[in-house]
Amino acid sequence: MNSHELIFLVGIVIFLAILLGIAIYSLRRHSRKRGVVDGDWTKLLKRIEAVDRDNVKLVALDLIGYTQESSESTQIAATDIWDLIGGLEGLEVLEQNCAVLIDLAFYLQQWYPEALAVAESLRLNAREIEWHVSRLRAASQTGKLRNSFPDYAQRAIATYYLMTKNVLALYEKSNFPGLIELQRAL
Amino acid sequence: MQLSGLNFVLWVAGFFGHLALLVVLITRRRAPDFPFFTCLILSNVFRTVVLYFTLKYGTKQEYFYFYWSLAVIDVTLQFCVVYEMASKVFRPIGSWAPDARGKLISIGGISIVAGLLLTALATPAAQIWIKAIVVKGNFFSSVLMSELFVGMLVLSAKIGLPWKTHVARISQGLGLYSLIGVFTEAGHSIFGIESRIAPIFSEVRMIAYLCCLGYWIVMLWRTAPEPRQLSDDMRSNLYALQEHTEYDLSKLRAWRKQ
Numbered sequence: 001m002n003s004h005e006l007i008f009l010v011g012i013v014i015f016l017a018i019l020l021g022i023a024i025y026s027l028r029r030h031s032r033k034r035g036v037v038d039g040d041w042t043k044l045l046k047r048i049e050a051v052d053r054d055n056v057k058l059v060a061l062d063l064i065g066y067t068q069e070s071s072e073s074t075q076i077a078a079t080d081i082w083d084l085i086g087g088l089e090g091l092e093v094l095e096q097n098c099a100v101l102i103d104l105a106f107y108l109q110q111w112y113p114e115a116l117a118v119a120e121s122l123r124l125n126a127r128e129i130e131w132h133v134s135r136l137r138a139a140s141q142t143g144k145l146r147n148s149f150p151d152y153a154q155r156a157i158a159t160y161y162l163m164t165k166n167v168l169a170l171y172e173k174s175n176f177p178g179l180i181e182l183q184r185a186l
Numbered sequence: 187m188q189l190s191g192l193n194f195v196l197w198v199a200g201f202f203g204h205l206a207l208l209v210v211l212i213t214r215r216r217a218p219d220f221p222f223f224t225c226l227i228l229s230n231v232f233r234t235v236v237l238y239f240t241l242k243y244g245t246k247q248e249y250f251y252f253y254w255s256l257a258v259i260d261v262t263l264q265f266c267v268v269y270e271m272a273s274k275v276f277r278p279i280g281s282w283a284p285d286a287r288g289k290l291i292s293i294g295g296i297s298i299v300a301g302l303l304l305t306a307l308a309t310p311a312a313q314i315w316i317k318a319i320v321v322k323g324n325f326f327s328s329v330l331m332s333e334l335f336v337g338m339l340v341l342s343a344k345i346g347l348p349w350k351t352h353v354a355r356i357s358q359g360l361g362l363y364s365l366i367g368v369f370t371e372a373g374h375s376i377f378g379i380e381s382r383i384a385p386i387f388s389e390v391r392m393i394a395y396l397c398c399l400g401y402w403i404v405m406l407w408r409t410a411p412e413p414r415q416l417s418d419d420m421r422s423n424l425y426a427l428q429e430h431t432e433y434d435l436s437k438l439r440a441w442r443k444q
Contacts, residue, residue: 004307004309005309005376007307008304008307008308008309008372008375008376009372009376011304011307012304012368012369012372015300015304015329015368016365016368016369019332019333019336019365020365022336022339022340023336023339023361026336026339026340026342026343027339027343029343029344030339030342030343030349102345102346103346105346106346106347106348109278109347109348110348111413111414112413112414113413116278116279117279119278120278120279120283123345123346123347124283124284124285126346127285127345127346
C-alpha cells in the first residue's frame with residue numbers, strides 16, 4: 001500500500017466514523033422525540049424548566065402593543081426586560097422549553113395529520129426563538145450583549161408567549177394528560 | 187462471459203427480491219405514495235434481466251453500453267428517491283419548511299464537495315481508464331447518497347420534523363446500503379478492481395443489498411400506525427386557534443418591520 005492509498009484509507013475511515021457518529025447521535029435525538037410519541041409524558045415534562053409566566057406575559061404584551069388594562073404599549077425599559085427575564089440565562093431557559101415545545105409539535109404532526117398546520121406554526125415559532133437566542137449568544141461573545149439584548153430578547157419572549165398560549169389552548173381542547181403540569185411549567 | 191456460482195445465486199435472489207418488493211408495493215398500495223421508489227425497484231428488475239441476458243449472449247461492448255446506460259438511470263432514480271423522502275419529511279404542509287429549505291441546499295452542496303474531495307483521493311488500480319471511472323463513479327454516488335441521508339436525519343432531528351414509518355424505513359435501508367457501498371467501493375479502489383479480493387467486495391455489496399431488500403419487503407408489508415382522528419369540536423378549535431396565532435404573529439412581524 002503506497003502513501004496515496006494510505007491517505008485515502010485514512011480519509012475513508014475518518015469519513016465513515018464522522019458519518020456514523022452523527023447518524024447515531026441524530027437517531028438518539030429522534031428516539032427521545034419518539035418517547036413523546038409513545039406517550040411518555042413524565043420524561044417530557046421533566047425537561048421543562050419553570051419560568052415566571054407573569055413576567056413573560058408582561059414583556060410580550062408590551063411588544064405586541066396591548067395589555068389587559070390598556071391598548072397602549074407600556075414601553076418597558078431595556079434594563080427592566082433584562083431583569084424580568086433573568087438575562088441571557090433566563091432566555092436560555094425559554095430556549096430549552098422551546099425544544100420541548102418542538103417535541104410537542106412533533107407529537108401532533110406524528111399522530112394528527114389534520115393538525116399539521118398548527119403544529120408546523122408552533123414548530124416554526126419555537127425555531128424562531130432559538131434563532132433569536134443564538135444571535136444573543138453571538139452578541140455575548142463579541143461583548144455587545146447589553147445593546148443587542150432588548151432587540152432580540154423581547155421578540156423571542158413575545159414569540160414564546162404567543163406560542164405557549166397556543167400550545168396550552170390546543171392541549172386543553174384535546175384533553176391530553178399532563179396538561180396541569182404543562183400549564184405550571186410553561 | 188460467465189457468472190460464478192455465488193454471483194448467479196445473488197443475481198437470482200436479487201431478481202426475485204425485487205419482484206417480491208414490487209408485489210408488496212402494489213398490493214399494499216404503497217406505490218402511489220412512493221412513485222420514485224417504485225420506479226427504482228421496477229428499473230432494477232428490468233436492469234437485472236437486461237444485464238443477465240447481455241452478459242450471457244452479448245458482447246463485452248454491448249454489456250458495457252447497457253451497464254452504463256442502466257447505471258445512469260439507477261443513480262438518477264436513487265437521487266429522485268432522496269428527493270421523494272426529503273419532500274415527505276420537510277414539506278409537512280405541502281410547501282418546504284422555511285427553516286429547512288436553505289439548509290437542505292447547503293447539505294446538498296457540502297455533500298457534493300465532500301464526495302468530490304474523497305473521490306479525488308481515490309486512485310483505483312485498473313488496466314484501462316474506463317474501469318477506474320466505473321469505480322470512482324460508484325464510490326462518488328455511494329458517498330453522496332450516504333451523506334444526503336445522514337444530512338436529512340440530522341436536519342430533521344434538529345428542526346423537529348418527524349419521519350413517517352415507511353419513509354423512515356426506506357431511507358434507513360438506502361442510507362445503510364450506501365454506507366456499505368462506500369466501504370466496498372473503497373475496497374475496490376485500494377485493492378484494484380481486477381485483484382483476487384475484488385469479487386468479495388462486490389459480493390458483500392450484493393448481500394447487503396439483498397438484506398436491504400428483505401428489510402423493505404417486511405417493513406412495507408406492515409401497516410403503519412394509524413393516525414388519530416380529530417373530533418369535530420377539536421377540528422373547529424384548531425382552525426380558530428390557527429387564525430388567532432396568525433393574527434398575533436402578523437402584529438409581531440409588523441412591529442419588526444418598523
